[in-house]
Amino acid sequence: MFNTKFLAVFFAILTVSASIFGQLPPSDKGPAQPQIFPLAELKEGMRGTATTVFRGTKPEEFNVEILGVIPNWIGPKQDMIVGKLSGGQADRTFVFAGMSGSPVFINGRLVGAISYSFPFAKEPICGITPIEQMISQVVSPTTAKTFSREPRTYSYAELLSNNWRPSLTGNASQSSRASGFAPDSRLMAVAGQTFQPIATPLAISGLSQRTIDMFAADFAAVGIMPVAASGGGSAITPMKKIGPTTLLGGDSVVVHLARGDIEIAAAGTVTMRDGDKIYGFGHPFFSLGSTSLPMSESHVVTVVPNANNSFKLAVPDALVGSMTQDRATGIYGKLGDAPKMIPVKVRLKTSRGQIEETNFESGIDDTLTALIVSAGVGNVLAAQERGLGETTIELTGEIKIKGEDSIRIQRRFAGQQAVALASSAAAIPLAALLRGSFEGLEVSSINLEMNSTDGSKTATVERISLDRNQVRAGETVEVTVASRSDSGRLFVQKVPLTIPKDAAPGAMTIAIGDGGAVQQNSAITxxxxxxxxxxxxxxxxxxxxxxxxxxxxxxxxxxxxxxxEMPNLPPSMLATMNNDRSAGGSKATVQTIVSEMELPAFEFVVSGQQTLSIEVVR
Known part of the structure; x- marks a missing residue:
């Protein structure tokens, strides 16, 4: 009787407990860090397995034989393991672009990430970054990005330039990771005789091949290989709920540079997941340091065998977090961490009168953001306008900054290079702004409007003339500006120029020229x-x-x-500043701007400069 009642109560308690615990939310921390195989225990001849995705989303195993360890190859106190792949799909593909980060295990313990290869290798020899080094290199994701305390100097020539190219070669090795060697390298004779970080395939959609070709060299310099340009971009979707199977070791992962109507995503492989922390690649992406770029799951269409460099075609799937660190031994990301993006809208009225609009989001980085925006603007024009012949493009817009005035953009370009020049119009001020590393700076959005017409509406200042050579202070002189178009048509503008009332008597110079020419004559550069x-x-x-x-x-x-600028200094001050005991810090000037004005615009883009002398009399 007692046993029956006791058992009944006991099972009732179990039932209630199961009900209660069944209602508790499952842990979202995911799998714990796998056991680590210490580098010190690694011996030549050891055999293990590695996993990576060759097709779809399921990682496949293949064999790895340890050939040895090269001390300090990656950097000081950063060794590299040398291995040889075999079995499974590896016999067909060898080491391929997108394999970076594939985890290597020996006896169930994690050794490191496949991350380096020999270009043009006849056997699948690879370099493996030890997982201990990948973990030790990571900076805490809560560490705020440091900002430059010293102000940076900018040149007016840089900001007025019509053509902008990104500087992405800072972390490039002696030869290009993507092609095996740089075209102008003296090491071409020994190309393939040194380990290179495995190239990172860049899955691109929404960009035309013409646009990709414009920027391919910039990406190739740092081992980024554009491998696909198909269809339009993808929809911007919210972050997926993180589960215990999200981005495990061996899974394919992509890091987005842009998403939306334009999709640019770099593909690699997850080395290890530790709770909500993700380690991958085993080598730097762009060596960005602390950053914040979207990180997504992906599926692999196929791995394309190639005599130069096999590569995988990967398609991004759901957003699951962000990459927060890009270091010498790999990348680090955090699941559930939403990255900040810059919304970009580009609206074009084509030469045929049609309205085309492109919307995408760009990742935020001091160097890459301007490149992405430049590619997006160039793509809109390249997809809709002529590739050969002359075009005139008028561009207006603004870069909105939180808590600050907007950067206003208003430019016109004409000629055969109009598309390339227009793509830099927003990139130049944006790159300058981000390069300043101002604390708290936040770019809210970029909006651009473009109007394109066939033909080149350019003209050159041919001559200028005055209605008189002498004038009193406060009077107005009429300047006649004659400009000639490329077709030979002559255009004349009458410009009233008022002499300041406080102008001292004496000779003055009147210059009529485009903004670039006028700025070059300025004493302040x-x-x-x-x-x-x-x-x-x-x-x-x-x-x-x-x-x-x-x-x-x-x-x-x-x-x-x-x-x-300090004009009209007394001789005593000039003598003090230019004494024999000091040099530098100042520059002598002999031209002072008395007044300046912008001439009314007309339909042609006018360049060139002409000057005349005029005398101010009492």
């Missing part, structure tokens, strides 16, 4: 903004290379200190 607001204000005040300006100058004795 550089400036050093202390804040983002100063830089934004300077960019918005820049003279446009596609517009004409009238500048009135006179000869004075002065100097420039920093970005400040």
């Amino acid at each position: 550089q400036f050093t903004p202390r804040t983002a607001a100063e830089l934004i204000a300077t960019i918005n005040r820049l003279k446009r290379p596609d517009r004409l300006y009238a500048v009135l100058t006179r000869t004075t004795v002065g100097t420039i200190i920093g970005s400040s």
Whole structure:
């Protein structure tokens, strides 16, 4: 009787407990860190297995034989393991682009990530980054990105440039990872005789082949291989709920540079998941350090065998987190961590009168963001406008910055290079802004409007003339500006130019020229903004290379200190600044701007410069 009642109560308690625990949410931390195989215990001849995805989403095993260890190959106290692959699909593909990060196990313990290869190798020899080094290199994801305390100096020529190219070669090795060697390298004779980080395949959609070709060399310099350009972009979807099977070791992973109507995603392999922490690649992506780029699951269409460099075609799937670190021994990401993106809208009125709109999001990085925006703008034009022949493009827009004034963009380009030049119009000020590393800077959005017409509407300033050579202070002189188009048509503008009331008697120079030419004549060629607001204000005040300006100058004795012009200095001060006991810090100047004005725009993009002298009399 007692036993029956006891058992009944006992089972009732079990039932209630099961019900309660069954309602508790499952742990979202995922699998714990696998057991590590210490590098010190690794011996030549040991055999293990590695996993990677060859097709679909399921990792497949193949064999790895340890050939030895090269001390300090990756860097100081950063060794590299040398292995040989065999079995399974590895016999067909060898080491391929996108295999970076594939985990290697010996007796169930994690050794490291397949990450290096020999270009043009006849056997599947690989370099393996020890997992201990991958873990030790990671900086805490909560560590805020450090900002430059020292102000940076900018040149006006840089900001007024019509053509911008990214500087992505800082972490490139002696030969290109993607092709095996650089075209101009003296090491071409021994190409393939040194380990290279496995190239990272860049899955691209929404960009035309013409646009990809424009930027392929920049990506190839750092081992990024554009491998696909198919169809349109993908929809921007919310983050997927993280589960215990999200991005495990051996799974295919992609890091997004852009998503939306334009999709740019670099594919690699997960080495290890430790809770919500993801380790991958085994070598740097771009060596960005602390960053924040979207990280997604992916599926592999196929691995394409190639005599130069086999590669995998990977398609991004659901967003699951962000890559927060990009270091010498690999990348680090965090599941569930939503990255910040910059919304970009590009609207084009084509030469046929149609309206085309492209919307995408760009990852935020000091170097890559401007490149992505430039590629996006160039792609809209390349997809809709002529590839050969002359075009005129008018571009307006703004770069919105949280808590600051917007950067205003208003440019016109004409000629056979109009598409390439227009793609840099937003990239140049954006790159300058991000390069400043101003604390708290947040780009909210980028909106651009473009109008394209066939034909080149360009003209050159041919001559200028004055209605008189002498004028009193406060009076207005009429300047006649004659410009000739490429077709030979002559256009004449009448420009009233008022002499300042406080202008001293004497000779002055009137220059009529485009913004670039006028700026080149300026004594101040550089400036050093202390804040983002100063830089934004300077960019918005820049003279446009596609517009004409009238500048009135006179000869004075002065100097420039920093970005400040100090005209009409007394001889005693000049003598003090130019004494024999000091040098540098200042630059003598003999031209001072008395007044300047922007000429009204007309249908042609006018360039060139002409000057005349005028005398101010009492």
